[in-house]
Amino acid sequence: MPSDYAAQVKALKDEQTRLALKQAGLLDKRRAEVGKLVERIGVLEAEDDLLAGVLLELKQAVDKKDSRLAQWRQTGAAFRKGSRNTIRKHPAGDPADAGAALPPRGA
Numbered sequence: 001m002p003s004d005y006a007a008q009v010k011a012l013k014d015e016q017t018r019l020a021l022k023q024a025g026l027l028d029k030r031r032a033e034v035g036k037l038v039e040r041i042g043v044l045e046a047e048d049d050l051l052a053g054v055l056l057e058l059k060q061a062v063d064k065k066d067s068r069l070a071q072w073r074q075t076g077a078a079f080r081k082g083s084r085n086t087i088r089k090h091p092a093g094d095p096a097d098a099g100a101a102l103p104p105r106g107a
Contacts, residue, residue: 041079 038044043051061069
């Protein structure tokens with residue numbers, strides 16, 4: 001009986017190690033995907049504070065199940081399907097463009 005227990009513990013530890021490696025691989029893949037998306041959108045050169053602010057606003061919107069998420073998903077899906085002009089509906093520098101893409105401060 002003890003060897004059966006030891007074999008089960010070893011199998012569980014092996015499975016735990018396998019799953020940890022798989023998780024690490026998936027995280028690496030996701031990080032690379034996000035980096036490529038940021039580059040494709042054209043904001044790779046944006047300052048870190050700006051990117052952090054936008055991502056924190058996104059996190060708040062996700063946490064609150066903000067109604068803007070549906071529109072953002074639609075815009076993102078159109079962009080990923082090749083409609084790059086979905087994020088450039090307004091001329092550069094037009095405040096309406098920023099308001100369409102980002103949540104208002106303090107939301």
